[in-house]
Amino acid sequence: MATHAATAEGHATGAGHDEHHKLSFIRTYIFSTDHKMIAKQFLLASLLFLLIGGILAGLVRWQLGFPGQPIPFIGSMFSDTTAPGGIILPEFYNSLVTMHATFMIFFAIMPLLVGVWGNFLIPLQIGAPDMAFPRLNTASFWISVPAGILMLASFFVEGGAAGAGWTSYAPLSANPEYSGVHMGQVLWLVSLIILGFSSLTGAVNYITTIINMRAPGMTWFRMPLPTWSLFVTSWLLLLAIPILTGGLIMLLFDQTIGTGFFNPATDGEPLLWQHIFWYFGHPEVYILILPAMGLVSEVISNRARKPIFGYHAMVLAIISIAFLGWVVWGHHMFQSGMNPLLGTSFMISTIIIAVPSAIKVFNWLGTLWKGDIHFDVPMLHALAFVAMFIIGGLSGIFMASAPVDIPIHDTYFIVAHIHYVLFGGSLFGIFAGITFWFPKMFGRMMSPKLGKIHFWVTIFAYNAVFFPMHNLGLRNHMRRIYDPNSYEYLQPLQGLNTFISIAAFILIAGQMIFAFSFFYSMFFGEKAEQNPWKSNTLEWTAAGHPPGHGNFPGGTPHVYRGPYEYSSPESNEDFLPQGVPPEPVRRGAVPREPGFLPTGD
Amino acid sequence: MENWSWMLDESASSVGPQIDRLYYIILVITGIVFVATEVTLLYFLFKYRHREGHKAEYIHGNTKAEIIWTAIPALIVLAIALMSRGLWAEIKDPANVPADAMRVMLEAKQFEWNLTYPGPDGELRTGDDFTVRNRLDIPLDRPTVLEMTSVDVIHSFFVPDFRLKQDIVPGMAMQMWFQPTRAGVFPIGCAELCGIGHTRMRGTLTVHSPADYQAWVNEQVQGAASAAEPAAPAPATQAQ
Amino acid sequence: MTTEAQGEHHDPPYMMIFAVLLIMTMGEVGFAFLSLPKFWLALGLCVMAVWKALLVALYYMHLRWEPRRLWILVAAPLPLVVILITAVLTEF
Amino acid sequence: MLGTSEIRGLLASSLVAVLLVGCGGGDSAENAPAATETAAAPAENPVDAATAGNIHGTIKFTGTAPKAVAIDMADEPTCQTATGGTAVIEDVVVGADGGLANVFVYVKSGIDPALKFPVGPGKEIDQQGCQYHPHVIGLQAGEQLTVKNGDPVLHNINATPTTNRGFNRSQPQAGMTFETQFASDEIMIPVRCDVHGWMSAYIGVTSHPYHSVTAADGTFSLDRLPPGTYTLEAWHEKYGTATQEVTVATGQTAEVTFEFDGKVAAEVPMGPVLLVDMHNGTLRRTTTLVQQ
């Protein structure tokens, strides 16, 4: 036992301690092996892609809000094959829709949640000096860079970017004759295959680190919830991404060397692609929400100065969501011609997944109950997450019921639902995370004033954009149609579409406040104290903002209690960090009401 | 907003009212949950906002509460699932396709719906079949079965007023049946992205009274017959 | 508990496993060309393949001597594999 | 902490990337080489007008013409109104005196390859009333083709050549145009609108200016040929091709008559067309190549 522990330590900490001396610029900022720097690289890169995705969304909304009118200001910059004179062509519109989703899902939300917080928080929260494989971690970021470049480049190749939807249903995506896009689709596929490697290396790293490198005393049930959710998310990544990679490779072969996996002309099965895609795609949905849930749990518990309500239930809910997430993929395919009996089993498993989600919401409410709620910017975003996730979760029940899914499938109801989960959920979670851990990342506080303006603009504009989409869906407005006015019954909805578009432009403009605040605070923000949020978790005990290579210069910290001991009677203050040893003489037993689950000790 | 409503438009097919009923049940349940949770959230935010000298209570959880709020949602969603299950089977189970239905062949291609009707003999795949483009005309008195195929990509046949939607996968023969409940003209759309012309892949579904339907068939058959026999070119062909 | 330490005590029967794998491979090839119904042929071959794969995992990959936790970890994706293939197979 | 210089670099590069995406990219560069090629072509006709002769001719239709098939434009009311509901499929258009219209006639061989002709002034194909005008069009390699949408509805124009580079572009609004050209000769390039299944047109590309499309009365003319013997070919989308030898004497006009008897050709040289076999619902990809 002792030998093994020594080897493990020697291996893991070796990378950290040996490099304490001054490193060159390139090793510090570009090819750094420091997990905190890699997190920042992911942060900047994915915020850039978030912006690009937002611009694409703006163009989509322009076409829907003002169909057939030239794009103002920048309209003349477009080429003849995309938007001659600023008038968006249908093929370009298809590319816009596809690439908006692709950038947002694969290049913005996923790295923002997993790449940024997985890298930044995991070692700090579990008390590890760095990741288990620091160099693999560097590779994880730098593999994703060419993927992003290829995806961007696909706008400039002949035929334009991929235009078969982010789901790339074959055979539209398998045969250039059907979509008019060949090179763009090939680049889309290659880029996602490469990006898969990046996610995979990240997942291997996170899982190994969390399993093997927790500080003494950091037992499974003393792990902070962001780490827990990232651990579970990593498993989803690890096991879902390769499935997609396999499918992408087959689709790539269909597109390039003429195999016929998904091409009915050669007896291939288009439905097989859908199964493979959604077998990845559904866990992917949870990849995009679970880390945000973890971040939000941390912020809510901290800002309500109260232990998280039902810590064990929260962990179990995360795990059961992940497990159930593997058996529900078919609910994306109710109307696809899938075997109806298979549909029934998928419907039941899907509808059951509402339960752990409900548990999480109730536990957040329970955490707020009798709390001492501080409305700081991270807390506002976290509360918005809860409020919006309720809407997104409830609208999901409509689709889970297969018969009700018939009229609303592939309409704007779905668009509303996914944006309530992905924007209202993930993105508010990300904002909560960035504003909460910004002091740890950059040593300065983000401006609370700008943060609040940004928050209120965002929450109002966001609801003005996406809530009416439910109504569009109920009025049978199909998704991904270029010109709703070509259907007579959709013409009365044009006013609503225009309203949504204007709100969307306000929403996008509102994000510029965040961008400004982010970069301004990075250089000119108020200097942050050691533990500005009076948090319990280990990252705030590490000296330095951010801590240097090796994270915990005083040696690996020891952990004595759970992460959410706020307002504990054991402490005179309203928080009790995980790493503070218990006083030699206890203050007496902690009073507990009967029936309360003990947590964290 | 004048078009705002949580209500669905009136349905025109036999399964419509059942789907709508399920929709309204879910709408009421989720509506109650929505209001209850959001109001609780806002109430807590107001009640337990930070005040000087106030300290949060040290509560880790409550097993009883956890069990209650696990069990109740579980029972509700299971009830929804069970209700949905029966209706789903009724709509989609191939065994439930009515035997006396009129059968129409639908062939989807980029970007049109081609519908082949049984001619006067009432049988498909016989010499008197006729094909029309983007028009589905059916009689009111009997169910219709669509035998659907696609020749290129996946299309989705969508009739909002009938609560009908079915993807048509190339290489697969798909069936869908429905029974109209009132006469009228209804829009048909394509709900699955199918390429450049996706937005214009539409048609109309006309439900005739039985007599009108017969008249329409006769009109179509005569038109097809006269088109088939060679004749002198009409003067209009010189339009160049 | 480490494998390094374990290796001293157990000397895994590498050559014996090799012989078993070899014989089973020959058996498989022979079995494949028997005139049995396709179903039994496929079933028999699958059982043999899974058995061989298990032998490799247990002995050559030393899973037999690993802690129980690693077993659980390694078994994690197997249900997912089964779910995917069986569910999609019912489709066709 | 990030270095200031690094952040500046990141910001600058992000801005550039955003602007690039904003532009939406495209293949404006792709047209450039073709344009220079056009410019390099000689401005003057190398054929001596004093000695040149002409070919005039008629395509006669001797069989019984099939009755024109009316197009049901009910789901495109704009076109329905524009055509007054009288639009028909233009595959066989026979004039009052038996002339066959929409036949592409061109000199297949006999032109001295050393002659370099100036590129023609360009032609236009208009989508009007959900039909192509003209239905058959002749172009010289490198000659500019202007594609225009005269309808206030969405059209896409999908050309599927075999040797040339095809295009599939949509034009959602009335008055939209774009220019394109074909680099090498090809008989014939089919053109379809995917949104309106009945719309079709054909483009013939030759490396010289000696091509013509018959008018409603079946007549055509090829002017200013150097004296010599030529192989003339007439192409019809349904009846296939017919060839004749013609000798043009100095300063003379040769008269030619082709006859089509109404027998549908087994093979018509044209690029790939996606056809739907209405009877068994399978997709057939026809590629009948030019036999040269």
Next chain:
Amino acid sequence: MTSHATSAEQNMMVPDLTFEPGMKVFNMKLGMWVFLLSEVMFFTSLIGSYVILRFAHPDHFPEPGVVLNVPLTAFNTFFLICSSVTMVKAFAAIQKGDQQKFKLWLLGTILIGAAFVGIQAYEYSLLVAEHFGPSAAGYAPVGRGMEEGGPIVGGPLYGATFYTMTGFHGAHVSIGVLCLIFVLIQAMRGKYTAADHRGVEVIGLYWHFVDLVWIVLFTIVYLI
């Protein structure tokens, strides 16, 4: 798990434990196992597609031995199993600190692995010469194979799935050979000792996994 087993006091009593006991195997090995799990899913997506396509279109897939050369591949399978044995032998040798034997067995593994790839490439070249390729273009009437005397039996899905699965397996073997060469170079420099030979164990895991995949592939592609 260990949530109740360790109290704060107990933790302070065992100060030599630098990390909470997670998997009780070293990081690299755990990482490799975790990575192999993702490989399981990758091959599942390829093999699963094959199983499903074959189940849906049995007429595309000829009887064993009709198109593919079973004896040649059986011989190749024997090779790969041999390479697994040499790999464990190398591992056993370095466990005992026998550097000479370790390097020899390692070299043997590399040679046999390379031979496997070589034989597979040879097999491909034979098949391509018989016009059995991955593309659907070589098959005349869809689903029926070439009836006009061509050597291809079965449908286009056969070639597509065959080349994709065996090709990606071959790529894995090739990567394994490259890694083994790297390990051999490290071994020449004396990096591995009886006390610390983690690299050998980890690359061994990968190598055996590739062998394991081939066992499954050989059965379902060549024999069923």
